[in-house]
Amino acid sequence: MNAADLGLPVAVPSTALFTDRYELTMLQAALRAGTADRRSVFEVFTRRLPEGRRYGVVGGTGRVLDAIENFRFDADVLAFLAEQGIVDEPTRAWLADYRFRGDVWGYPEGEVYFPGSPIMRVEGTFAEAVLLETVILSILNHDSAVAAAASRMSVAAGGRPLIEMGARRTHELAAVAAARAAYVGGFATTSDLAAGFRYNIPTVGTSAHAFTLLHDSERDAFTAQVDSLGSGTTLLVDTFDVTEAVRMAVDIAGPGLGAVRIDSGDLLLLAHRVRQQLDDLGAVKTKIVVTSDLDEYAIASLAAAPVDAYGVGTQLVTGSGHPTCSMVYKLVARADDGGADAPLRPVAKKSMGGKTSIGGRKWAARRLDASGIAEAEVVGTGPVPEVLADRQLLVELVRGGEVVAREPLDAARDRHAAARAGLPMSATQLSRGEAVLPTEYLTHDV
Amino acid sequence: MNAADLGLPVAVPSTALFTDRYELTMLQAALRAGTADRRSVFEVFTRRLPEGRRYGVVGGTGRVLDAIENFRFDADVLAFLAEQGIVDEPTRAWLADYRFRGDVWGYPEGEVYFPGSPIMRVEGTFAEAVLLETVILSILNHDSAVAAAASRMSVAAGGRPLIEMGARRTHELAAVAAARAAYVGGFATTSDLAAGFRYNIPTVGTSAHAFTLLHDSERDAFTAQVDSLGSGTTLLVDTFDVTEAVRMAVDIAGPGLGAVRIDSGDLLLLAHRVRQQLDDLGAVKTKIVVTSDLDEYAIASLAAAPVDAYGVGTQLVTGSGHPTCSMVYKLVARADDGGADAPLRPVAKKSMGGKTSIGGRKWAARRLDASGIAEAEVVGTGPVPEVLADRQLLVELVRGGEVVAREPLDAARDRHAAARAGLPMSATQLSRGEAVLPTEYLTHDV
Missing domain, CATH: 3.20.140.10 (nicotinate phosphoribosyltransferase)
Structure with a gap:
């Protein structure tokens, strides 16, 4: 048996030692x-x-x-x-x-x-x-906790898509199971490549503040991202000044810009302001993705905001206050x-x-x-x-x-x-x- | 590369997909x-x-x-x-x-x-x-959360040994990492065989209520356990009546009985009562192990009780209220x-x-x-x-x-x-x- 046969990195050849x-x-x-x-x-x-x-x-x-x-x-x-x-x-x-x-x-x-x-x-x-006691309980207790949190978030989000992005907040293999459980609970996509590899869950990604800071200016960063990933990409607009970044984003990508992501600040206020700005710039189809320690309550509080998708990390993978059943x-x-x-x-x-x-x-x-x-x-x-x-x-x-x-x-x-x-x-x-x-x-x- | 070379079930051949x-x-x-x-x-x-x-x-x-x-x-x-x-x-x-x-x-x-x-x-x-961002954060956020909880429990336990037994309450591989982090934080042993296999952490085990219920009587169960595992074993004494079980345990194993485990009820009260009973029966070296949803506060509340070891599960592997950093x-x-x-x-x-x-x-x-x-x-x-x-x-x-x-x-x-x-x-x-x-x-x- 070689590594490829095992379907690694997620599967293991034997589960017998996951046992008390x-x-x-x-x-x-x-x-x-x-x-x-x-x-x-x-x-x-x-x-x-x-x-x-x-x-x-x-x-x-x-x-x-x-x-x-x-x-x-x-x-x-x-x-x-x-x-x-x-x-x-x-x-x-x-x-x-x-x-x-x-x-x-x-x-x-x-x-x-x-x-x-x-x-x-x-x-x-x-x-x-x-x-079989220990391994069955490990799996059901963990995965059901995440699925329950995902379900509540899914209800709170109404029909808007939820992105699972909690890999960095939990054990690296628990993260893969969490992405799977989140999908069962109603999430649409995951940022976790291993979850895409192992379970065919659609993966998505945006960009991090580090990418903007790597470049000599936010303009250089946005240009680099759009050049490489196309105008359908999602640009992160809160590294310096959101209004200036949104203006620049549409200037560079054109009104066909896929989405902007806001990862800090008063998301309700910012979403309204950015939507207005995007519409004024003619980018009426550009979506707004929000992330930033969201849970089901924060998602619900954004129901009236012009938000197109939610990215959820910590609170999802930790079961929103209940990390185990x-x-x-x-x-x-x-x-x-x-x-x-x-x-x-x-x-x-x-x-x-x-x-x-x-x-x-x-x-x-x-x-x-x-x-x-x-x-x-x-x-x-x-x-x-x-x-x-x-x-x-x-x-x-x-x-x-x-x-x-x-x-x-x-x-x-x-x-x-x-x-x-x-x-x-x-x-x-x-x-x-x-x-x-x-x-x-x-x-x-x- | 075969499975044995990989040191499985815990190691994986590549960590590259544990990545956003x-x-x-x-x-x-x-x-x-x-x-x-x-x-x-x-x-x-x-x-x-x-x-x-x-x-x-x-x-x-x-x-x-x-x-x-x-x-x-x-x-x-x-x-x-x-x-x-x-x-x-x-x-x-x-x-x-x-x-x-x-x-x-x-x-x-x-x-x-x-x-x-x-x-x-x-x-x-x-x-x-x-x-490397995602996988580094996954590991440090998870393991540090468990290590911090373990450290607080270790302080609360004074010099008494702590047994990690949370495998069934968390993802099966997170459990292995949790046992490792608990050891760093001061735990003495783990129930998780994979943690023993992968990290050489000493493993321990007692018995479950199912073992008692499998047999036609508690006496039959205790006899079976002592016959097979020796009088140094730990007998679980709270399936039916604790006092009766302790009496029977010493009767079967002799005063050299290793330990008794109490997994429910008022642990403070029971520990005192069981200690007195064991001493009266001449089993002055028989230890008392307590388990049952312990956290650092419950452990501290037992400081004055005649308890020899604590088994901790849920609250350890979930970071005692803080499952991630x-x-x-x-x-x-x-x-x-x-x-x-x-x-x-x-x-x-x-x-x-x-x-x-x-x-x-x-x-x-x-x-x-x-x-x-x-x-x-x-x-x-x-x-x-x-x-x-x-x-x-x-x-x-x-x-x-x-x-x-x-x-x-x-x-x-x-x-x-x-x-x-x-x-x-x-x-x-x-x-x-x-x-x-x-x-x-x-x-x-x-």
């Missing part, structure tokens, strides 16, 4: 105790949404499927486990043959979720399913014996300090009111009521270890827009509130 | 304008610390050195740039030969910093230095012509909306008071005052493209402890405050 040590030591103990092959059901869910948020957005499902497929223990990794004395030889032998052969169901990517929603369900032997991966049912046909028994930790889990393998459905708008997230165990049969939220993702639900990223993006549109209107208020749907439980024995 | 598109289009325009080879100085700094924080911690320097070394445009990447029409053929030809050949100086990893501290200085042609990479000086000997001229964007930069290539020194405690961060251009000559903070990291400052991670960890110890006492108050050192500027022409 205790997953492997639990495996060793279970193998020795003879309990490792008990059929087990793990579920991913959150106990709450981030404070004030009205819905969550499932992000990262596609990346989870990649991670499960690539979860292998190669010779280097096994040697590391031996050297460090992390697990014993029988366990390493078991790991050498490891491939996940179980089943995964889950909310499809882009779907919205609520407290208690069984976002993903992993079913197999305890041994094969417990190992609180998803957990809990054993909810398991068999008393090994074998694929042993009956499952619901299990749950005793409640203490609010960490309650509900035992049993769950289904979930979104109940609609008479007008077709969602009115409740119904989570249940046992038989599904007939009225909810066609509103089931979990779909099959992996069957017997084979991924069966690959889809283009646009499918997740479209799904998110549709799911959000099906929520009550108050879902998209930016103000703090409760989850817009109540979660109702219909629990029986599994 | 505009770096490449600026390059193209500068190449065409004949300005690309002007000698340029870029500096990384922050305009402020996160609100309430008294010092920052430089994290990620070693990773930046790796990223610079591996910043290459291979055939796949060049083909992508061509297909997408991102840059023209002459620019791609230039990129095909790219290797950074300039110089980098910076605060060594683990050093503390303040607003305006020139944390890193990259000097070379505009072309070779501008390309606000570091920027600014052109501060450049030559009027190409050539290595052309004189440098300071440059800066005009201030608007608080985005001020100070032009000129900078030095930095930490001035001490009569008792040897730091009293100011002095940042200057031009000649260094003689009294500060031996207090210079920037060290040479890359000379003519060659990394000259590799060091073991423990060096950065030790440096951080020493740097923090040299600050005024109020630096380590957890309460919100101002930067503990003022930044003084001594600026002349470069």
